[in-house]
Amino acid sequence: MSLWLTLAVNSFGLGGLLFLLSSGFSLIFGLMRIPNLMHGSFFMLGAYFGVTLLDRGVNFWVAAIGAGLLTALIGGLIERFLLRRLEGQVLPQVLLTLGFAFIIGDVCLMVWTGDPWQPATPAHLAGAVQVAGLFFPLYRLVILAVAVVVAIALWIMVDWTRLGAMIRAGVDDPPIARVVGIRVSQLFTLVFSLGAALAAFAGVMGAPYLSVYPGLDFEMLPLALIVVILGGTGSLLGALVGSFIIGFLYNFGQAMFPDLAYVILFLPMLLVLVLRPQGLFGKVVT
Amino acid sequence: MSAVSGLLAPRTAAIAMAVLLLLVLPLWVGNAYYVNIASQILFFAVFALALNVLVGYGGLTSLGHAGLFAMAGYTAALLLARGHGHLVADTAALLVTVATAAVYAVLSLRATGIGFLMITLAIGQILWGIAYRWASLTNGDNGVNVSSRPMPFGLDLSGADGFYYLCLVVFLACVGSMAVVVRSPFGASLRGTRDQERRMAALGYDVWLIRFWAFLLSGFWSGVAGLLFLYYNQFISPQVVALTTSAEALLMVIAGGTATLLGPIVGAALVVIMKNVVSAYIVRWNMVLGIIFILIVSFMPEGLVPGSARLWAWARHRLRHGKPKPAAPGPVAAPPASGGKEGVR
């Protein structure tokens, strides 16, 4: 009984992490129509920044937000000065992000070596909470809470603010958005940086239990891809639901069929692609 | 018509010359290390040509072909490790790979363009996860060893030269079959679906099925290349399934120039040589790979072969007429098509 409960809590924790990772990916994809293949790299880079800051005794939350800002800066610069120049050429844009993914991976290997880093869970977030006689690992719940807060913040931003209105216009119809005078290019940089920051923040949040190691980037990237294929591109709700589906499948799959956990991840994607190719919450693009 | 045969003759001569050079290469190089690099170039060229069926002629950019390449290698390696013969293992490997390609196709052809790329990437990464995590089947990170190379018709392939000739025969068969398919009605249909999908359907073509067959063809030759890779290394590990392999293959295709037969071959040679040279001095291959990607998409998006062809035509024009005419539309400098990829066959 308690095993299942632990698994469920872990699933919520991983789902929360995946949401932080994939919500940015989904927004970038929805707005700019490119899958950002650097997204896993942002996650890993952020995690490395975070563990370095933590190593210097920086407060956990300051480290997580600092890593997010640093990565946002890097992402913003790449978007502004390189991706921008290839506007409208989708394939070169994708290949550029792929090229940077390789470079970031190699730079991380150079700087942080091949050994895994695993920061301790911050003392005030460690341990377990007791609810109704059952113990829950506090840290997973914190991740879930952070993801929920971010989800609400993103939802408010996208649905209720002027910026959000521009993003929605851009997602629905970029040419029209341009015609009505939305500065699409600045919007792109902003959303790209935001996505990078969220991924990096997720990297730091994940570090205490996933640890950080070379190859983490390309392990996280397909998870973000699957979440977005499942949920539908450009949909925050889709990213949220997709993240928790994958979080649950991964944890329960790992526990019940450790060898096949990866195959199990594949199944919902397969179903969605066959039955509803636009994703659970995606719009049909004509 | 005489103009055409006048064009064909030097082309035939060039091909004959190239084949002759490839045939005598081991005698000429003499050193096993370099002959092995030549073998690598040949089987990676087969892989790149396979990917080019989709990327170049079909306009479908796959980032998951490492999964097909490795599927053949793993299937054969695992069957060999269980004591099956080479013929059984290799045949089964190709069948499994083509079947896998069918699964890839059914899923990824739900989308085109970026959606296609994302789905192939996701499937490729899942296969990587299986190779890496399903240790009871794949032996995980330790990989699978293959104790011997096959001896078809009693020919010894254990040495560098013998294996080179095997690669050469396969390579020539691949190039030959690609040349035939590309010029065939099916090839013309495939290119049509790349350029004008809607129009092709209105003309009576089954766009989905054309792409499906193209995927199987691509999968078959990817599998053949994967088998050669397995026998070359006599070892396979999850690293082969990694995104890096898919990206390298894509780099070979776009570096050389898509939708040409020569492009992927040149691209394969380039990437293999660079990888060997770079690896000899530094361990930063991934960084170099990334930098090349960025340089190519930024400065030579059309690829080296069409890029050089354009340069060559321009230079010849300049030699003949004495002065450069950048504005005049020359015979080779065709106007940019909407896809941005120009075919030179």
Next chain:
Amino acid sequence: MIALEVRALKKSFGGLYVTRRVDLAVEEGERRLIIGPNGAGKTTLFNLVTGEITPDSGSIALFGRDITRKPVRTRAHLGMARTYQIITLFGRDTLRHNVMLALLGLSPRRWNPLIDFAGQRDLAEQAEAALARVGLAHLAGRPLAETSYGERRRVEIAMALAQKPRVLLLDEPFAGLSIDERQDVHRLLMAVPRDVTMVMIEHNMDVALEFAERITLLHFGEVIVEGTRAEVVAHPRTREVYLGH
């Protein structure tokens, strides 16, 4: 016999009706003109008829055979061909190759991966004959990208005619042509034999009036007036929505 019959066809995009309720019956051998101001739903109607869009409700029949749920390619094999308002041809290939692709689309040979496509003499000859019909035989070997806009419009028609369609749908074949070129296209359409039923969309009424026996006036996705040339021109609603424009 009725060549093309459309019944109660309805299509909306996001709650907005593009085709509200269209009924249409085109007799075999007829020349039908469909007119209407911009946004009347003319091209949507064509896209519904060719199958590029699926209708919300209603049915389409070709020579009495229901094709409402048939895919685009099947309709081509059943004898439907169309030209496009926006030219979508194969720019890198020669005119001959373009028309040969149209011929190949209906030939079982299209699946053959072993023979040489360019070397298919019969297809090449038919393609050249189709090009000759539209007066472009001398340009057969020229890449499409190096031809003029008016020539491309005629290649469109050559490709459609090469397929020997029973029903030919023409989407603004005169768009963007000079007066001389219009005359040429008009002449070649008039020369098409009666075993081909033709339905033409035209935004500009005066260029196409001569072409049709019967005219259908579409407005906001509905048929408003239908009848002979004289009837439609004289109809007060035509003046109201169209001619007074």
